[in-house]
Amino acid sequence: MALRSGPPLAPRIGRGLLLALFSALFVLYVAGPVGWLVSSSLQTEAQITAVPPNWLPPDPTFANFEAIFTAADREVTYETRRQGDPATGGFLPSGAANLLPSLWNSLTVGLWVAVLNLLLSLTAAYAIAVIDFRGRRSVLYTVLATRVIPDIALVVPLFLVVRNLGLINSLGALVVTYLAVTVPFTIFILISYFEGIPRDLYRAARIDGCGHWGALRHVYLPLSLPALVASLTFAFLTSWNEFVFALVLTQNVAAQTLPIVISGFIMDFTTSFSFVNAAGVIAIVPPVLMAIVFQRYIVSGLTAGAVKG
C-alpha cells in the first residue's frame, strides 16, 4: 500500500483533535443559550430555578405554550394571576395577552420591510452600479453616510417627526423607520454584487433589445439571486429584532412588536422565566423557518460560463 504523502500521522491526528475541540467549544458557545431557551421553555418555573439546573427537561411540559395561546382568554389582574398554571408558577405577566397580536405585528412589519427594502434597494443599486450618471459615487457615499450615525442618536428626532406626522403607534411608522436602516446597507451589498456581474452581459442585453428594466429583469435579477435572498433575510431579521425604535414609536397592542412585549414581561412585579422563555422560542421560529427555506438559494457559482474563464 502506498504511503500517503503529507505530514506525519501523529501531528495530523493531534491537529484534527484540536480542530474538533475548538469547533465543539464554538458550537457550544453559539448554541448553548438557544439550547437552554428551548429546554427551559419545556420546564416548570420550579424546575428552571432548581439548583443544580436541569439541563434537559426532566418532565417536558407544554403548559407554558398553552399559557401563551390561552392568555387572551384570561383576565390578568393582581388578584387572578396567582391562580392556575403550575408551569408558569402562576405568575402570568399582565401583558401576556399582547403576545400573539405582537407576533402578528412583527410578522407584518418584517414582511413589508423585507419586500419594500428589496424593491427600493434593487432599483437604486442598479442605477448606481450600472447606469453611468454624473455624481453616482457621491450618491452612494451619501446613502452610506446616513448609516454612520448611531440609531440611538436618531431616536428623538425620529420620534418628533413620526409624532408630528400623526403616525405614532402605527405599523407604517415602523416600516418606514426600518427601511431607513436597511435600505442603505442593502444598496451597498447589491452594488458590490452587481459590479461582479460581467459588464458584457449588460451590454449584450441592451443590444438584444432590453431597456434598463429589461436588463435588470433578465440579467441582474436572475444572476444575483443569492444576494437578493440574503437582502431579504437581512431586512426581515433587522426588523424582527429591532428594539429601540419600536420602544419609542409604539405604545400599545396596535403596533407593539414582539421584542417590546416580551421585554415587558420581565418588568412585572414577578417574572415567570418559563413563560418568557416559551415566548422566546416562539420568537425564534419565524427566522429559523426563513433560514431553512432560503439557505438553498444562497449558493454561489451562478455566473459560471457567462464570459470567458
Add this chain to the structure above:
Amino acid sequence: MATIRCDALTKRYGAVTAVDALDLTIAHGEFMVLLGPSGCGKTTTLNMIAGLEEISDGRLLFDEADVTWQPPHKREVAMVFQSYALYPNKTVFENIAFPLRLRGVPREQIDRAVRQAADQLEIAHLLERRPHQLSGGQRQRVALGRAIVRKPSVFLMDEPLSNLDATLRLSMRSLIKRLHHGLGATFVYVTHDQAEAMTLADRIAVMRGGLIQQLDTPDGIYARPANLFVASFLGSPQINLVEGAVEDGGVFARGAFRLPLPAGLGAPGRQVILGLRPEDVGPPGEGLATLHARVELVSPLGSETHLEVRATGEVPLTLRVPKEWRAREGDLIEVGVAPERLHLFDRASEARIA
C-alpha cells in the same frame, strides 16, 4: 439596409480624448475592420456605434437618420463580444431566442429561426446545454447565433476571435466571412490582429490615438501605407526600416548602404526612412538593385524561410525568401530589390513620400 456615417464622432473621458472627431462612412453590406493597437479608440468607436457608449460630440447616422441619442435597443444592431457574453442562466436555445422573445415574435417562428441559425452554425446538438458546458469555440458560435437570428442590418464584432486558440480562430474566421457573404449585412469588426483584418475586410481603418491613420482596402494599405505607423503595424515579419537621406541622382543612402529610388521620389538632401517589406526581395536580375548581405540567422518555416541578415553598411534586415533558398548562417548572399517596391517616409512627419 444600413449605411453608417460617423460625422466628427468624438468620445472624451474627462481630459482624455479617446476618439477624436472621427469621420467614417461605412457602405451598406461592407465589411469594415477597425484595426489598431489597444487603446487606439477602435472599441470605443464600435461601442458608440452600438449605443453602449455615449457620444461626446459629433453625430452618428444610420441611413442618414440621426441615431446619436438613440439607446442601443432602438438601433437594431447585433453585436458579438470578445467574452461571448452568453446568459449563464439560459440554455443555448434560450440564449439565441432571447432577442426574438423580447420582440414578441410568435413561438413557432422563434423555434424555426433558432433551429435554422443553429444548423448554420453547427450547434444544433447543443441547444439544451448551458453556456458553462460549452467550449470557447462553441460559446462563440452561440454568440454568433444570437446575433444572426435577428437578421439585423448591422453587425458589430468586438475582437470575437481573440479568446480562441489559433486553429479555431482560422475556422471561425472563414465562418464569419461566409456569414457576411450570406447575410449581406453591414459588418463593423474590431481587432488588433492584422491577419484577421487583411483576410476579412473590404476596407480597413487603421487607428491610433483616436484618429484614423489610413482608410483603404487591405491591398491598398499593405502596398501603400500612409505613414510609418501603418507600415510597421501591418506585415509579418515587420517591414524593414532604415533611416537615411536622399542623395543626388535619386539614391537612398545610409553610409555604404545605397539603393536607387524610383524616379522623382524624394528631393536630394531630405532626411527619410526607407521601408522594405521582407518579401520584396528576390534573386538579382535586370532592373533590380542588388544588395549584398551576410546571413546571421536562418529560420525555416517549412513553407518559406526567414533570414536575418546584415547588409552592406551593417544594416540589419529581415528577409522572407522561398524555402528553396538554401542559405546557411555566415553565407554571403546577393539579393535583388525592385526600386518601385520601396517605401519612403519623411523622417520628421513619418508620412509617406508618394
